[in-house]
Amino acid sequence: MTEFSNSLSVSSSGLRAQATRLRHLSENISNADTPGYRRKTIAFETAFGAGDAVTPVRTGRVTLDQSDLERVYDPTHPLADESGHFEGSNVDLLIELADAREAQRSYEANLKMFEQTRKMSTGLMDLLRR
Template sequence: MEFFDSMFISASGMRAQGQRLRVIAENIANAESVGETPGQDPYRRKVIAFKNYLDRGLQADVVKVSKVGTDPSEFRRRYEPGHPAADDQGYVSYPNVNSLVEMTDMREAQRSYEANLKVIETSRAMLSRAIDILR
């Protein structure tokens, strides 16, 4: 039964990293999304938080997304007086998304996803070998 437990635990990690990748993709897609009118806030970067959750069926901790929040950091500002979203001083607020940070987070999420997938593949191979031995 421990083979299946390890697979379920890894699957929860894969689900969490999949959600993280969706949030990162949304951030990258909106990296240049500004407000439509002067003074309107642009897109605000989203961040994801995880938590341990006791799965009573497995009697093991699994990972779940606790919340998807927003990054409170300041928006980037550029001087573009002709832009429709420019304020009185001619500055346009751009999202607080840093593409380099997002790509680094994406790579980390990808590696975590792959590690969990490897655990499932290894557990499956071990279970298969155990069944072969019992035959």
């Protein structure tokens, strides 16, 4: 039974990690037009346990993308400098949507693995009851 619990642990850690990733991606998308906003990125790490053969995944620190902010020309904007420019965000919606699709597919794959493990466990219990 430990293999079933290990499998459930790994897939649930993947679900949590991808859900966190999707949350940060949605924050990036919603702040794409916010002046001075820097894109958030998150890394995944392996969560090592003491003597565990199974290594679930966890999210690492959230980092801000240090690429240059977009320079926007709008002399009527309240944040515009004397040349009429202000710093926009460094969020690229195309990249964010592609990352969101990847995170969604990874989430779905982890969910399928979780469901399959649950079905196998239920099938084993049914066999043992006979």
